[in-house]
Amino acid sequence: MINHANAQNIKNWLEAINQFNSTLEFGTTRVLFTPSEIAAREYVKNEMLKLGMNVREDAIGNIFATYEGQDTSLPAVWTGSHIDTVLNAGMFDGMAGVVGGMEAVRLIKESGQRPKRSIEVIVYTSEEPTRFGLSCLGSRAMAGKLSLEDAKNLKDNDGNTFAEVLKSLEYNPVEFKNIPISKGSVFGAVELHIEQNGLLEENGLPVGIVKAICAPTNYSVEVYGCQSHAGGTSMDARRDAFTASCEVSLSLERLAKESESEYTTATIGRVEVVPNAVNVIPGTVKFSIDIRDIDFESKNILLNKLLKEISEIEQKRGVNITLIPENHDRPIRCDEKIVEVIRQSCENQGIAYQVMISGAYHDSLFVGEFAPVAMIFVPSKNGISHSPEEWTDYEDIAVGVDALAETLLTLANTTDE
Ligand SMILES: [Zn+2]
Numbered sequence: 001m002i003n004h005a006n007a008q009n010i011k012n013w014l015e016a017i018n019q020f021n022s023t024l025e026f027g028t029t030r031v032l033f034t035p036s037e038i039a040a041r042e043y044v045k046n047e048m049l050k051l052g053m054n055v056r057e058d059a060i061g062n063i064f065a066t067y068e069g070q071d072t073s074l075p076a077v078w079t080g081s082h083i084d085t086v087l088n089a090g091m092f093d094g095m096a097g098v099v100g101g102m103e104a105v106r107l108i109k110e111s112g113q114r115p116k117r118s119i120e121v122i123v124y125t126s127e128e129p130t131r132f133g134l135s136c137l138g139s140r141a142m143a144g145k146l147s148l149e150d151a152k153n154l155k156d157n158d159g160n161t162f163a164e165v166l167k168s169l170e171y172n173p174v175e176f177k178n179i180p181i182s183k184g185s186v187f188g189a190v191e192l193h194i195e196q197n198g199l200l201e202e203n204g205l206p207v208g209i210v211k212a213i214c215a216p217t218n219y220s221v222e223v224y225g226c227q228s229h230a231g232g233t234s235m236d237a238r239r240d241a242f243t244a245s246c247e248v249s250l251s252l253e254r255l256a257k258e259s260e261s262e263y264t265t266a267t268i269g270r271v272e273v274v275p276n277a278v279n280v281i282p283g284t285v286k287f288s289i290d291i292r293d294i295d296f297e298s299k300n301i302l303l304n305k306l307l308k309e310i311s312e313i314e315q316k317r318g319v320n321i322t323l324i325p326e327n328h329d330r331p332i333r334c335d336e337k338i339v340e341v342i343r344q345s346c347e348n349q350g351i352a353y354q355v356m357i358s359g360a361y362h363d364s365l366f367v368g369e370f371a372p373v374a375m376i377f378v379p380s381k382n383g384i385s386h387s388p389e390e391w392t393d394y395e396d397i398a399v400g401v402d403a404l405a406e407t408l409l410t411l412a413n414t415t416d417e
Contacts, residue, residue, distance in 0.1 A: 002111045002409065005103050005401035007394040013099040014394070016043060017083060018091040027088035027388030032126040032137070033061070033165050040083050044098060044123060051106055053121070059175035060151075060166065062138040063123035067105045069115045069412055077115075077411045078189035078371065079104065079404060080122030082138075082363060086130050090390025092194045096378065096397050098123055100192040103398075104405035115412030117187055124363040131156050134327070135216075139366035144180040148173055186371035188338050188411050191364045192404050193375055194392050198383025199356060206399040207353040208377030209342045213365045214263060214292040214358060215329035217299060221248070225319040227275065227283025239318040242273055242282040248321070251309040252289065261298035263357050266291045289323075294357055296330050332365055335372030338411065342374055345406035351399055376400050376407075 020040035023029040030037045041063065045055050048065035055065045066076070081097025101121035108115065125138030132154040140146040154162040167173060200208050225241035249268045256266035267290045274284040293299035307323075314321050339355070346353045356377065364373045378400040381391040 002107045002402075002405050005100075005107060005398035005405065007398040009103055009106070010099055010397050010401065011394040013047065013102065014091055014095055017095050017099070023088055028085055028091050029087050029089065030083065030085045031087075032084050032128075032131040033169060034131075037084055038169075041123070044083060047102060048121065051102060052109065053105065057171075058179050059171050059173065060138050060141045060146075060179055061125040061169075061171060062142065062179070065102075065105075065121045067109065067119045067121075069118040071116055072118055074117045074415065075185050075187040076118040076120045077187050077408055078120050078122055078367070079191065079408055080120070080124065081191050081193055082124045082127035084126050084128050084130065086128050086386050088388060089386050090388060092380075092390055092392045092397075093196065093385050094127055094193070096194050096392060096400075097192040100397060100401045100404055103401045104408055107401070107405045108409050113409065115409055116415055117412040119408050119412050127363050132162050135361070136363055136366050137162070139363035141176075141179045142181045143366040143369035145366065145369070148176040151176070181370045183370045186367075187414075188335065189364065189367045189371050189373045190338060190342070190404060190407055190411070191362055191367075191373070191375045192397075192400050193362055193377060194385060194390070195377040195380045196360045196383070196385040197380065200354070200377060200379035201381065201383065203354060205352050205354050206379065206396055207346055207351050207403055208356045209339055209346070209353050210334055210358045210364075210375035210377060211339055211355050212294050212333045212357050213331060213361055213368070213375070214265075214294050215296070215299075215331040215361055215365055217289075217291045217293075217303065217328045218326040219289040220324040220326060221245075221287050221289055222322045222324070223248070223285045223287075223319055224322075225283055225285075225317070226281070228281050230279040230281055233281055238281050240281050241285040241319055244313055244317045244319045244321070245271070245285040245287060247313045247317070248310055249287075251313070252291075252306060255302050255305050255309075256291070259293070259298055259302055261293050261295040263294040263359060264292065264298065264302065265359060266302075292359060292361070294331050299331075329361070329365065330369075332368035332373065334368075334374040338372055338374035338407070341410050342376060342403060342407045345403050345410065348406065349402055351403055353403075376404055
């Protein structure tokens, strides 16, 4: 038997990690390879060592802490998440999964059991796109979707490339080619994460079992019309980049609502109007498009319809619309066998749960490219995250860890494939 997770341990670790924060006055900010993030890495690695785990890093800074099983030649079982944050965020998104993995290993060790397979707690490098504009750098590279060439092209706001930053921290670029993980070398991966939505709280449930993870497609859009006088230019003579952009946004919203997929979202969250003056018809508008879908085919259908409608808007309004693709990621279904193991673990322990979809994406999305994955969600207070108000009760994380620990142990003892 495994003991229950210790909420105090979880609290201590989370509070300790939260000290590494570059905006102590407002929320938590820990951006990739800034002093606070580097210090947090050191702290976490040290705590992992204290748990008796072997700790290593790959050439992109993914941290692997291994609790060795009886047969280290067997593919290992993974858990873990990230410790970087967006700006002025909270102390749970990502960290709950890292600390949860550590607590799960501590519990398994404490129970005196050494499972057949090794269990590894992973800290994925830069899940958040805060510094280099691209998310999931570590897990993306593991999936073979971020090369050293790509790392040379990613720049932060100060003009440093990701490759330069890695090199300055003595990560070896020659080793970059060894980052991708081959299929079959990981038996299964289970990430614990805060829900970032309010369903669990609404339904009074401590645990969500994720059956599928939505994937994003992002575009940067530029609309060119004609800048001119707001009074002097009559209504039928203008080529207004802003009203054209509005039409694009309404098309996008309608297409997302009409989608036959089980879950689709579409958002224009960043808009820049030029020149942004009361008496001038906007000549240029730049905006972002973020589309999430649980079904890749449906997402492609939506995109095709959108492109068609955009070209109609261009014709009708005499504007030029350029779409610059940023990423077009593939959603994943979680592994049914692992979902079943989590479900069974919850039932064995009397933990109430619901099976759900993750509208947000996580490192598991990319890990899912080379390994069977599933996720365990714990409730987010008021559904809020990426905010100083982000909160999950430590006791709720502990319940998630109870489910996680049994799941990891079961998987690590499964050898009949
Ligand atoms: Zn996260």
